[in-house]
Amino acid sequence: MYDSRVPYDKSAAIWSPDGELVQLSYARKASERGAAAVGMILDDKTILLAGETLYDPLVIRPDKIQEIDKNLFVVASGLSTDSNLLIGQARLIAQQHRLIYGEKISVRALASRLGDLMARHTIAGGLRPFGTALILAGFSSVDNEAQLFFVDNGGSFFAVNAYAAGSGNERVIDALRKQYKVGLDVETAKKLILEIMTSALGKKEPLTEKEVEVHILITD
Amino acid sequence: MNFPTNPMFNTGNPNQMQLVTGTTGLALKYVDGMILVADRRASAGTFIASKRAKKVHKLNEYTGMGIAGLVSDAQTLIDVMKSELRLYELENNFRPSIRVAASLLATIIHGGFRRYTPWWVQLLVGGVDRRGSHVYVLDPSGSLAEEDYIAIGSGTLLAMGVLEASWKPDLTKAKAKDLGINALKMAIGRDIATGNGIDGLIFSTKEDVAEEIHIDL
Numbered sequence: 001m002y003d004s005r006v007p008y009d010k011s012a013a014i015w016s017p018d019g020e021l022v023q024l025s026y027a028r029k030a031s032e033r034g035a036a037a038v039g040m041i042l043d044d045k046t047i048l049l050a051g052e053t054l055y056d057p058l059v060i061r062p063d064k065i066q067e068i069d070k071n072l073f074v075v076a077s078g079l080s081t082d083s084n085l086l087i088g089q090a091r092l093i094a095q096q097h098r099l100i101y102g103e104k105i106s107v108r109a110l111a112s113r114l115g116d117l118m119a120r121h122t123i124a125g126g127l128r129p130f131g132t133a134l135i136l137a138g139f140s141s142v143d144n145e146a147q148l149f150f151v152d153n154g155g156s157f158f159a160v161n162a163y164a165a166g167s168g169n170e171r172v173i174d175a176l177r178k179q180y181k182v183g184l185d186v187e188t189a190k191k192l193i194l195e196i197m198t199s200a201l202g203k204k205e206p207l208t209e210k211e212v213e214v215h216i217l218i219t220d
Numbered sequence: 221m222n223f224p225t226n227p228m229f230n231t232g233n234p235n236q237m238q239l240v241t242g243t244t245g246l247a248l249k250y251v252d253g254m255i256l257v258a259d260r261r262a263s264a265g266t267f268i269a270s271k272r273a274k275k276v277h278k279l280n281e282y283t284g285m286g287i288a289g290l291v292s293d294a295q296t297l298i299d300v301m302k303s304e305l306r307l308y309e310l311e312n313n314f315r316p317s318i319r320v321a322a323s324l325l326a327t328i329i330h331g332g333f334r335r336y337t338p339w340w341v342q343l344l345v346g347g348v349d350r351r352g353s354h355v356y357v358l359d360p361s362g363s364l365a366e367e368d369y370i371a372i373g374s375g376t377l378l379a380m381g382v383l384e385a386s387w388k389p390d391l392t393k394a395k396a397k398d399l400g401i402n403a404l405k406m407a408i409g410r411d412i413a414t415g416n417g418i419d420g421l422i423f424s425t426k427e428d429v430a431e432e433i434h435i436d437l
Contacts, residue, residue, distance in 0.1 A: 101319075106312045140314070142350060
């Protein structure tokens, strides 16, 4: 006879006795090993996105911040192949929405659809959770107001004023909690984000826009 | 394009696709809203199947739909659209625009058309949203057009004649209501498949609740 029980950390579809999905915790660890990503609403017309790109003179800098639709961007942190899969799905979902409803998808609806996809990977057997967390940024189709959403590896999502994913995320979020305020101008915000990331990631040299891709979204 | 085996389409002219309907419905914009009116007659050939058919429907508080053609198809689309708009509002956390409603309907109707199971309807979709008032018209092929004023059904040409002669962009609500009713009365007077009274809705950017029109003739 052999023991046919599956240990509870072997599948995302099995609960631990403490009510935890252990595979999901491992997935979060995976995304925390990815490069840092930050999003911040500056005012109701402006959003700042920042993503650390590992600088290597041999590699042409990849785009950390990706466009999903017009003025709708995502910065993903974690396993880049998982991120690419989700970004591809996000673009598809955005275009399907345009085809069916004749309008751009809202940031909330996109976060919710991606969240559903990611949650399904924590329920179905034979799948593993995504090793990626997402920060989605765009503008409301009702009043053009800035909207920022965080989508976690397990698919839970929520609206934020500022948030971080990837390496050092807890320290960046802590720093943002203390230092975030509404109405920062673009230059001040860029400086603040670079400072916060430098200290949170324990860098010896201050980070610059060479190592951190910064994107400013402005409503049209 | 014509549909030679389809009794709902007029096959007299092979270059023209014409859905045979017995109804007149029309929609027109005015300075701060839009009006949707239709008659109450449902016909089956020369028989009046109903004298109190409801052809103007509210999909939600600010979106209306006018129907012509096969009643069962139209009623199904109304039920589907009421549910879809409610779902859209819950999922997005904001109210779907008139464009969203019209575009979704066009998607559904074109899907049917391309799968050889067309929805036998002509539809008006109108209402008010954050961008102002809107009138859209759809046909069984799933085409979608935004208009200032438009009519559907068997009395289209009669009603359009009146609208064409008198519609202006700066109509007041009272003048637009008179124009809409007069255009429909022209169709009631001269089209055999249109009659038995008038129902309508007025959506205004100035009012939260749509005004209803009910006229017995």
